[in-house]
Amino acid sequence: MNFNLSDEHETLRASAQAFLDKEVDLAPLLVPGATVATADYEGLWTKIAALGWPGMVIPQAHGGLGLDYLDLIMIIGEMGRTLAPAPLFGTLAGAWVIEKAASPALQTELLGQVAQGSLKLALAIADIDGSLEGAGADMTARQQGEDWVLSGTRAYVVDAPAADKLVVSASFEGQRDFFLVDAHAPGVTIEPVEWRDITRQVATVRLDDVAGQRLDQGDADTWPWVRDRLYLLLAAESAAGARKVLDDAVDYAKQRVAFGRPIGSYQVIKHQLADIFALTECATAAVQYAAWTLSQNDPRAPLAAAMAQSYTADAYRDATYRNIQVHGAIGFTWEMVNHLYYKRARCNAELLGPPAMQREHVIQFLQYQSAA
Secondary structure, three states: OOOOOOHHHHHHHHHHHHHHHHHOOOHHHOOOOOOHHHOOOHHHHHHHHHOOHHHOOOOHHHOOOOOOHHHHHHHHHHHHHHOOOOOHHHHHHHHHHHHHHOOHHHHHHHHHHHHHOOOOEEEEOEOOOOOOOOOOOOEEEEEEOOEEEEEEEEEEEEOHHHOOEEEEEEEEOOEEEEEEEEOOOOOEEEEEOOOOOOOOOEEEEEEEEEEEEEOOOOOOOHHHHHHHHHHHHHHHHHHHHHHHHHHHHHHHHHHOEEOOEEHHHOHHHHHHHHHHHHHHHHHHHHHHHHHHHHHOOOOOHHHHHHHHHHHHHHHHHHHHHHHHHHHHHHHHOOOOOHHHHHHHHHHHOOOOOOHHHHHHHHHHHHHHHHHO
16 A cells, blocks of 8 residues: 555645635634524535535446545545535435445435535434434334334434435334435424534434335445444544644744744744644544545455544544644634634544544454454
8 A cells, every 4th residue: 555645636635725725714603603504605515516526436327426535535634624614524424325225226316416416415323312323213213004204313413404305314123224304394303403513514303204215225234334434534524624723833833922932932832733743644644544445445444444533533632722722822712713623623523423432443343353
């Protein structure tokens, strides 16, 4: 494996960087009480869709670009670096379930719409207590003739307020199944939660006898397969976000003068910057390795994805905290972007379960390998 990115990857990242630097303005969020819902970012999604980003890793047979996961992290990294408030995470999450669990005909129908940017999705899988791994009795499905009806609650659903359709996990006969639900159907209630990360929309979804379309080709491997890719998404966001706060901290340390010298010349600040740099380098390597294993269908991909999410979650939290310390008192103010990155880091570390849970997955994988 070559850890060096190709010229094509660098070009892809540079183009995404130039686009998002121009299009993403976080100023509307630097006001107390502001959220993505109170700002107008609808135009951003239209432009992202025009670039084909929702269809990056959707197979070409279904209308996507068919790129690999190294290509994906170039884009997702830049989304994380700029905190771009667009529903790409939820759309990719839902599309991966459809790719893994839906029939070929339904894949062609739905994934083509996702690739065109005309269908936004959200994956509703977490129980009320945040649990992701069980069958999930908080949402149940029952069959009425040839139809399926869903009732219950799903928590912490990313991008649900913007979604056209929801991909919902529900318990049927003690097993997890996935269903497709119209987000605007009668009986669907989507309640935005006061999420710490105001750059991302998260909601509680309640279904009251809502008709659902069963994705009946899936099996027990569907969620672990999707989860590995979601680990990569969050890890890529976090690694790039850590790099961003490093750049911000370095720039501020060069400009801020105390006692006649830039504060970056003091040893205590140098130590902080060096620590952030080390965290960032390791996080980037972990993400690129995970992306490579997923692209190659390497059997170590679940291990690499869990390791990447576990490490980058801790690294991003540490980096954003140190960045605030480098900025000093002004770093704690609402008018600075520092708090937006700190909040994103805290939420990325919990959204798919805490780093301790991913480390448990690592242990389980290693034990399985040693026993095999």
